[in-house]
Amino acid sequence: MTVGAVDLADPHTYSRHDPHAIWRRLRADDPVHWQPAEGDRPGFWVLTRYADVQAVFKDNRAFTSERGNVLATLLAGGDSAAGRMLAVTDGARHRDLRYVMLKALSPRALDQVGDKVRANTDRLVAAAAERGRCDFAADVAERIPITTICDLLGVPAADHETLLRLTKSALSSERPDAQALDEVAARNEILLYFADLVDERRARPQDDVITALAQSRIDGRLLDEDDIVLNCYSLIIGGDETSRLSMIGSLAAFIEHPEQWRRLRHGEVTVAAAAEEVLRWTSPAMHFGRTVLAELDWAGHRFRAGDIVTVWISSANRDERQFDDPDVFDLGRTPNRHLTFGFGPHFCLGAHLGRVEIAALLDALRRHVGEIRPDGEPQRLYSNVLAGYSRLPVVLAGGA
Numbered sequence: 001m002t003v004g005a006v007d008l009a010d011p012h013t014y015s016r017h018d019p020h021a022i023w024r025r026l027r028a029d030d031p032v033h034w035q036p037a038e039g040d041r042p043g044f045w046v047l048t049r050y051a052d053v054q055a056v057f058k059d060n061r062a063f064t065s066e067r068g069n070v071l072a073t074l075l076a077g078g079d080s081a082a083g084r085m086l087a088v089t090d091g092a093r094h095r096d097l098r099y100v101m102l103k104a105l106s107p108r109a110l111d112q113v114g115d116k117v118r119a120n121t122d123r124l125v126a127a128a129a130e131r132g133r134c135d136f137a138a139d140v141a142e143r144i145p146i147t148t149i150c151d152l153l154g155v156p157a158a159d160h161e162t163l164l165r166l167t168k169s170a171l172s173s174e175r176p177d178a179q180a181l182d183e184v185a186a187r188n189e190i191l192l193y194f195a196d197l198v199d200e201r202r203a204r205p206q207d208d209v210i211t212a213l214a215q216s217r218i219d220g221r222l223l224d225e226d227d228i229v230l231n232c233y234s235l236i237i238g239g240d241e242t243s244r245l246s247m248i249g250s251l252a253a254f255i256e257h258p259e260q261w262r263r264l265r266h267g268e269v270t271v272a273a274a275a276e277e278v279l280r281w282t283s284p285a286m287h288f289g290r291t292v293l294a295e296l297d298w299a300g301h302r303f304r305a306g307d308i309v310t311v312w313i314s315s316a317n318r319d320e321r322q323f324d325d326p327d328v329f330d331l332g333r334t335p336n337r338h339l340t341f342g343f344g345p346h347f348c349l350g351a352h353l354g355r356v357e358i359a360a361l362l363d364a365l366r367r368h369v370g371e372i373r374p375d376g377e378p379q380r381l382y383s384n385v386l387a388g389y390s391r392l393p394v395v396l397a398g399g400a
Contacts, residue, residue, distance in 0.1 A: 006022060007035070007038065008022075008035050008046055008310075008384070009035065009038070009041065009044075009071050009075065009384060010384065011382050011383050011384045012382075013384070014286070014380075014383070014384060014387065015380055015382060019286075019314060019387070020314075020318060020327070023048050023312065023314065023315035023318060024318075026046065026048040026315065027048045027049055027315060027319060027320070031047065031048050031049045031052065031299070032045060032046075032047060032052065032298060032299050032300070032301045033045070033046040033047075033048070034046070034301075041075050042075060042308060043308075044071070044074070044075070044289070044307070044308035044309070044310055045301075045303065045307060045308065045309040045310065046310050046312065047309060047310065047311045047312065048312050048315035048316070048319075049315075049316065049319055049321065050316040050317075050319035050321060050322040050339070051319075051321070051322075052298075052299065052311070052316075053311040053312065053313065053315075053316040053339060053343075054316070054339060054343050054344075056290055056309060056311045057288075057311065057339070057342055057343035057344040057346065058343055058344030058345070059344075060090050060091075060094075060344070060345050060346075061293070062292065062293055062294065062296055063290035063291065063292060063293065063309060064090050064290060064291050064293055065082075065087065065088050065089070065090055065290060065291075065346065066079070066082040066083060066088055066089060066090055066291075067079065067082065067291040068082075068088065068289060068291070069087055069088050069288050069289055069290070069346075070171075070287065070288060070289055070385050071287065071289060071310060071384055071385070072183075072384075072385070073088075074289045074291065074308045074310075075308070081230045081233075084226055084227050084230045084231075085230040085231055085233070085234050086098055086101055086231055086234060086346075086349070087234050087238075087346065090345075093218075094345065096218045096219070097218065097227075097231070098345075098349070100213065100216045100218060100223070101213075101231065101349055102349065103212065103216065104209045104212035104213050104216065105152070105209065105349060105350075105353075106212075109152060109209070110352060110353060110356075113148055113151055113152055113353070114353075114356045116147075116148070116151060117144065117148050117353075117356055117357055117360050118356075118360045118363075118364075120143070120144060120147055120148075121144050121357070121360040121361055121364045122360075122364045122367075122368075124139070124140045124143055124144065124364075125140060125361070125364035125365055125368050125369065126364070126368045128140050128396055129368040129369050129396045129397075129398050130398070131396075132395060132396060132397070132398075133375055133393070133394070133395055133396075134393070134394060134396065135391055135392060135393050135394075136247075136248060136251045136392045136393075136394050136396075137244075137248045137389055137390060137391050137392045138391070140247070140361075141244050141245075141247035141248045141251075141361075142164060142244055144243065144244070144247065144357055144360075144361065145239060145240045145241075145242075145243035145244045145247075145357055146160055146163065146164045146167070146236075146240050146244070147160060148239065148243075148353065148357060149235060149236050149239030149240055149350075149353075150163060150236070152208065152209050152235075152239075153197075153208060153209045153210050153232060153235065153236065154197070154201065154206055154208025154209065154210045154211065155197065155236075159193070162193075163190065163193070163236060164240070166186045166187075166189050166190050166193075167186075167190070167236060167237055167240045167241065168390070169182055169183060169185075169186035170183055170186045170187045170190065170237055171183065171237065171241065171383060171385050171386055187233070190233050190236065190237075191229055191230070191233055194210075194228070194229045194232040194233060195225060195229050197210060197232075198210060198214060198225055198228050198229060198232075199225075201214050202214050209232075209235070210228065210232060213227075213228045213231065213232070214228060235349075235350070238348065238349075238350055239350050239353070239354075241284060241285070241386060242279075242284050242285060242340070242341075242348070242350075242354055243353075243354045243357040243358060244284075245282060245284035245381075245386060245387070245388030245389075246278055246279055246282045246284055246340075246354075246358055246388075247357070247358065247361050248388055248389045248392050249278065249281065249282030249284070249388050249389065250278045250282065250358070250361065250362065251372060251392055251394060252378065252389060252392060253278070253281055253282070253329050254372050255372055255373065255374055255394070256329070257329045258372075260329055260330070260331050261372060263331055263332070264331055264362060264365075264366050265365075265366045265369075265370070267366075268332070269331040269332040271359050271362050271363050271366075272355075272359060273331060273332055273333065273334060273336070274331040274332075274362050275355055275358040275359045275362060276333070276336040276338065276355075277329065277330060277331050277332075277333050277336060278331075278358055278362070279338055279340040279341075279354075279355075279358065280317045280323075280333070280336055280338035280340060281317075281329050282340075282387070282388060283313050283314040283317045283338075283340055283387060284340070284386055284387055284388050285313055285340070285385065285386060285387075286312060286313060286314040286383075286384070286385060286386065286387050287310050287311060287312045287313065287314070287384075287385065288310070288311055288313070288342065288346075289308060289309065289310045289311070290308075290309050290311070291306065291307070291308055291309070292304065292305055292306060292307040292308075292309060293305060313339050313340060313342075314387060316339050317338045317339060317340065322337070323336075341354065368396075368398065369396045369397070369398065370397045370398055371395075371396075371397035372394055372395070372396060372397075373394065373395040373397070374393070374394060374395075375393040375394050375395045376393035377393075378391055378392045378393070379391035379392075
C-alpha cells in the first residue's frame with residue numbers, strides 16, 4: 001500500500017487498511033498531504049502532526065468552520081447549519097452562542113447528572129458481570145452516554161432508544177452497504193424530533209437544557225427554534241458518540257493489553273489517568289475540517305482561499321513528536337495532552353461530562369469485573385468520521 005493511492009475520504013479505507021500505518025507514513029514523509037480531487041469531489045489538505053492539528057484548531061482567523069467541519073459537509077460545499085449551530089459558527093456569534101450553551105450546561109446541572117451517571121454505570125456493569133456474557137457495545141456502553149445527554153436535554157425516557165438508533169446512523173454505519181441517504185434521513189429525524197420538543201418546552205417549561213436554551217437571549221432576542229434545534233442535535237451527537245465509542249474501545253484495549261487491565265484493577269494507576277489514556281488511544285472522532293479564508297503559507301505549502309483543510313486527531317494523538325511510545329497503551333501515561341476533545345475556540349463543551357462517564361465506567365469495571373475475554377468477532381464502524389466498534393461480544397468474569 002502506498003499512501004498516495006489511498007482515498008482518505010472513502011470510509012472503506014478505514015476498514016480495509018490499518019489507519020495508524022497510514023498516519024505514521026504521512027507524519028514521517030508527508031505531514032501536509034494533498035488528497036487529489038476525485039471526479040466532482042474537490043481535493044483537500046490532510047494534516048497529521050500534533051502541532052499542525054493544534055495550530056489549526058486554535059486559529060479561527062485564518063480558518064473557518066462555517067463551511068462545514070467534517071468531510072461530508074466540506075466536500076458537499078457547505079453546512080446549512082452554519083451561523084446557527086455552535087460547531088459551525090465563528091466570530092462574535094460563536095462567542096455569544098457558546099456563552100449561552102455554557103450557561104445551559106451549568107455546573108449545578110452537570111454535578112447532578114454526574115451522580116446519575118455513576119449510579120447507572122455501576123448498575124449496568126454489575127448486571128453484565130453477573131450474566132457473564134454480553135455485547136459490551138449494546139448492553140453497557142450504548143446505555144450510558146445516551147441516557148446522560150437525554151436526561152440533560154429533557155428527552156423522555158421512552159424516546160431514548162429512538163434517539164440512540166438515530167445518532168448511531170447520523171455519522172456512521174454498521175454496514176458498508178448503507179446508503180448516504182440513510183445518514184441524511186437519520187439527521188432529519190433528529191431535527192424534527194427536537195423541533196417538537198422545543199415547542200413542548202416553550203408551552204410547558206421544565207428544569208432541563210432545552211428549556212434553558214428556549215429562554216436564552218442573544219442581543220436581547222430569544223433564540224429562534226432553528227438555533228435551539230440545531231444545537232440540540234449537536235449536543236446529542238457529540239454527547240453520545242465520543243463517550244460511547246471510547247467506552248467500547250476501552251474494553252477492546254483491555255483484551256489486547258491485559259497487563260493494563262491488571263494495573264487498573266489492582267489500583268496501580270488512577271482512574272483519572274486511565275480515562276485520559278482511553279480517550280487518547282481510542283480517538284473516536286478521527287478528523288475535523290476547516291476552510292481557508294485567505295491565502296497563506298503553511299510549512300512550505302501554499303493554502304489558497306477556499307481550500308479545505310482536514311486535521312486528523314487519530315493521527316495527532318499518536319504523534320511521536322508529542323507522545324513517548326505513542327503506540328503503547330499506557331494507563332499511567334503522563335503528561336497526556338491529547339486532542340480528543342479538540343482545542344481552542346471549538347473545544348468540546350461536553351469534555352467534562354465525557355471524562356466523568358469514562359471514569360465512571362473504569363471505576364465500575366475494576367470493582368465488578370475480574371477478567372475480560374473476547375466472545376466472538378467484534379464489528380467495526382463504517383465511517384470516515386468516527387472510529388470504533390458497533391459490536392463487541394465479551395465474557396466478563398466477576399471480580400474477587
